[in-house]
Amino acid sequence: MTELLRRSLFFLALRDGIARDIHAERPIEEIVEHALRQIFSAYSRFRVTYFAIEQSESPPKSQPASQSESQPASQTDSQPEGAWRLRAVCSVSPPHMPDISGLHADLSAAPDYLTHLRSCEPLLIEDVEREPIVKPMLASLLSIKTRAMLDLPLLYGGRLYGLLCFDAAEPHPWREDELGVLMDLSESLALALRSAEVRTERARAESQLRTTTLRLGTLIQNLHAGVLVEDESRRIVLCNEAFCQILRIPGPPSSLLGMGGPEAAERGAPLFADPQGFLDGITATLQARRPVYDQELRMADGRVLERDYIPLFLDGVYCGHLWSLRDVTQRRTVERMKDELMSTISHELRTPLTAIFGVLRLLRAGVAGSLAPMADQLLQTAESNADRLVHVISDILDLSNAAAGRLGLAPRGVRAEHLLNDALAQWQEPAQRLGLQLHTEVHTDAWVLCDGPRIVQVLASLISNALKHSPPGDEAPIELRAEAGLAGRVRFSVTDHGPGISVADQARLFQRFQQLDSSDSRPSNGAGVGLALAKAIVEGHGGEIGVRSVLGEGATFWFELKAASAPPGPAEGEGPR
Amino acid sequence: MIRKVMLVDDEPDVRLVVRLSLERIGRWQVCVASSGLDALRAVEAERPDVILLDVMMPEMDGPATLAQLRENPHAAGIPVIFLTAKSQPHDITRFKELGARGVINKPFDPLQLPAQIQRLLSEPVPD
Numbered sequence: 001m002t003e004l005l006r007r008s009l010f011f012l013a014l015r016d017g018i019a020r021d022i023h024a025e026r027p028i029e030e031i032v033e034h035a036l037r038q039i040f041s042a043y044s045r046f047r048v049t050y051f052a053i054e055q056s057e058s059p060p061k062s063q064p065a066s067q068s069e070s071q072p073a074s075q076t077d078s079q080p081e082g083a084w085r086l087r088a089v090c091s092v093s094p095p096h097m098p099d100i101s102g103l104h105a106d107l108s109a110a111p112d113y114l115t116h117l118r119s120c121e122p123l124l125i126e127d128v129e130r131e132p133i134v135k136p137m138l139a140s141l142l143s144i145k146t147r148a149m150l151d152l153p154l155l156y157g158g159r160l161y162g163l164l165c166f167d168a169a170e171p172h173p174w175r176e177d178e179l180g181v182l183m184d185l186s187e188s189l190a191l192a193l194r195s196a197e198v199r200t201e202r203a204r205a206e207s208q209l210r211t212t213t214l215r216l217g218t219l220i221q222n223l224h225a226g227v228l229v230e231d232e233s234r235r236i237v238l239c240n241e242a243f244c245q246i247l248r249i250p251g252p253p254s255s256l257l258g259m260g261g262p263e264a265a266e267r268g269a270p271l272f273a274d275p276q277g278f279l280d281g282i283t284a285t286l287q288a289r290r291p292v293y294d295q296e297l298r299m300a301d302g303r304v305l306e307r308d309y310i311p312l313f314l315d316g317v318y319c320g321h322l323w324s325l326r327d328v329t330q331r332r333t334v335e336r337m338k339d340e341l342m343s344t345i346s347h348e349l350r351t352p353l354t355a356i357f358g359v360l361r362l363l364r365a366g367v368a369g370s371l372a373p374m375a376d377q378l379l380q381t382a383e384s385n386a387d388r389l390v391h392v393i394s395d396i397l398d399l400s401n402a403a404a405g406r407l408g409l410a411p412r413g414v415r416a417e418h419l420l421n422d423a424l425a426q427w428q429e430p431a432q433r434l435g436l437q438l439h440t441e442v443h444t445d446a447w448v449l450c451d452g453p454r455i456v457q458v459l460a461s462l463i464s465n466a467l468k469h470s471p472p473g474d475e476a477p478i479e480l481r482a483e484a485g486l487a488g489r490v491r492f493s494v495t496d497h498g499p500g501i502s503v504a505d506q507a508r509l510f511q512r513f514q515q516l517d518s519s520d521s522r523p524s525n526g527a528g529v530g531l532a533l534a535k536a537i538v539e540g541h542g543g544e545i546g547v548r549s550v551l552g553e554g555a556t557f558w559f560e561l562k563a564a565s566a567p568p569g570p571a572e573g574e575g576p577r
Numbered sequence: 578m579i580r581k582v583m584l585v586d587d588e589p590d591v592r593l594v595v596r597l598s599l600e601r602i603g604r605w606q607v608c609v610a611s612s613g614l615d616a617l618r619a620v621e622a623e624r625p626d627v628i629l630l631d632v633m634m635p636e637m638d639g640p641a642t643l644a645q646l647r648e649n650p651h652a653a654g655i656p657v658i659f660l661t662a663k664s665q666p667h668d669i670t671r672f673k674e675l676g677a678r679g680v681i682n683k684p685f686d687p688l689q690l691p692a693q694i695q696r697l698l699s700e701p702v703p704d
């Protein structure tokens with residue numbers, strides 16, 4: 001009884017030691033070896049071994065399916081199926097038994113033993129020669145002088161980490177008291193193995209975090225945009241080289257770290273064309289705490305910067321913000337040069353066209369005397385082509401402006417009906433010349449807040465398109481409609497009875513400079529900008545444009561604009577002009 | 578009531594078209610200047626009812642000519658309409674801010690030009 005008490009106290013101390021070793025994060029190999037030697041000192045008749053359980057990647061084909069059915073759910077989740085084997089990681093032996101450190105035991109030949117192992121229950125064998133479960137392994141066991149064995153699973157959180165094995169060179173009846181203390185000990189070792197695994201996982205995560213941080217740091221330091229991050233109390237916590245360069249800050253970015261954001265802003269304010277405006281802008285932006293993009297800042301030295309502000313929230317809690325700066329001086333210069341180029345091209349093309357178009361119109365009006373019918377017809381051809389050229393130039397310029405967000409829309413209140421009538425007035429006569437009819441249907445008395453001439457331009461573009469693709473002399477009229485659309489919008493549509501447009505072509509119809517090819521059912525001419533421009537104008541109004549068509553059944557081009565409560569101001573009574 | 582229009586444009590072909598349009602369609606008298614400086618020199622003697630002013634001209638462009646006209650007490654009250662191939666939205670806004678009564682884009686329809694001029698002159702003058 002005294003011996004039992006002494007052993008119990010010994011093992012309690014050993015468990016306490018293992019707990020301290022876990023806490024001290026000692027290497028798992030040392031913890032296991034120390035524990036095994038301590039156990040051996042108490043049970044020096046037995047060989048004490050820690051076996052790791054290993055599995056190959058895929059299960060052997062001969063393995064019966066029934067085995068996996070008997071496997072506990074916890075293992076099914078955490079351990080992949082495959083050939084199981086034991087590896088003696090650490091072993092302490094009495095002199096009359098061989099050292100088995102490093103020994104491998106393949107369990108595929110011992111299915112009953114494997115089944116028991118997977119049940120995660122202790123296995124007590126008094127004499128291996130009389131135990132059927134280890135019969136296939138008997139020769140191997142005897143070769144290492146094992147006659148009795150006690151296998152204790154090292155189990156933590158449903159996961160099997162290995163086996164703590166005791167074996168004796170003679171048959172041995174395992175006692176309840178031995179089993180009790182050793183099972184307690186196996187729990188401690190399983191905890192140590194789990195802790196080691198957690199440490200490994202943590203080290204791997206930390207390594208990944210360091211790698212990610214390095215990558216992001218490299219990215220930020222090499223960005224062309226200047227980046228500065230402040231924490232929730234406006235301390236600067238991150239800054240890159242580009243930020244210092246853009247704001248002409250001498251010294252490395254690290255010189256700003258830890259500095260208060262307000263102090264840095266005060267120091268930098270004189271660099272800006274409007275220093276007080278710069279500081280006030282920061283205050284207002286921080287108060288709003290909403291992302292702000294592409295805010296323009298003019299510098300005292302003439303440069304132009306664009307600034308983004310992005311507040312940072314972690315799990316919904318504000319934890320600072322990011323400023324991003326870009327020097328856009330060069331880009332602005334290029335944009336201005338492009339504008340000037342477009343303006344010059346416009347002038348250079350329009351001036352001779354003014355003379356050509358004007359002379360043709362005057363000749364046809366009889367200013368130089370009456371014309372022979374053939375001469376008039378030829379002049380009409382020249383005039384319509386000059387007119388077409390004028391429109392192409394205008395459309396390209398408009399599209400260029402639209403791309404730069406400078407369509408210069410001037411919204412006023414206009415009746416939907418007036419928009420339709422104005423477009424109709426432009427195309428009534430040309431339609432008649434082609435033997436085609438335009439028919440309007442107005443099913444709404446709604447007003448639209450829009451740039452009237454621009455919307456008429458859209459309608460005119462759609463009508464021109466419809467005329468172009470209608471068979472000359474077609475009796476079915478081209479229909480122009482205005483009606484109530486969805487969600488308080490007004491829907492305009494132009495329907496023709498031409499050859500229709502395939503679904504594939506519909507998708508690219510509104511893209512810039514898109515001409516459907518000659519094999520298409522909808523031959524076209526022009527610069528391919530009319531519909532792209534119509535889209536830009538409609539979208540510039542916050543509207544939507546589209547087409548509905550079936551090959552061989554014509555096409556309906558439509559667009560929707562938000563209706564305004566009548567009459568919105570400033571309103572005009574009779575139409576957009 | 579328009580009787581006489583002064584046309585200021587450095588392009589002879591454009592001057593021909595505008596002159597024919599105003600004389601034959603509008604039935605107005607037309608005096609022509611080929612530069613801003615010519616216009617400034619002639620305006621007092623000609624006393625036109627309206628000036629059609631090109632924008633892009635060598636030496637003195639349309640806006641500079643307009644500024645000079647506004648400083649001449651004998652010409653300051655004459656309405657000026659820009660006749661321009663610079664028709665970008667921001668150009669048009671700028672011309673109106675300079676005090677132009679209106680802007681007519683090139684190319685224009687010579688058969689409609691007199692009516693266009695009359696319409697612009699009949700619109701209320703902004704404060």
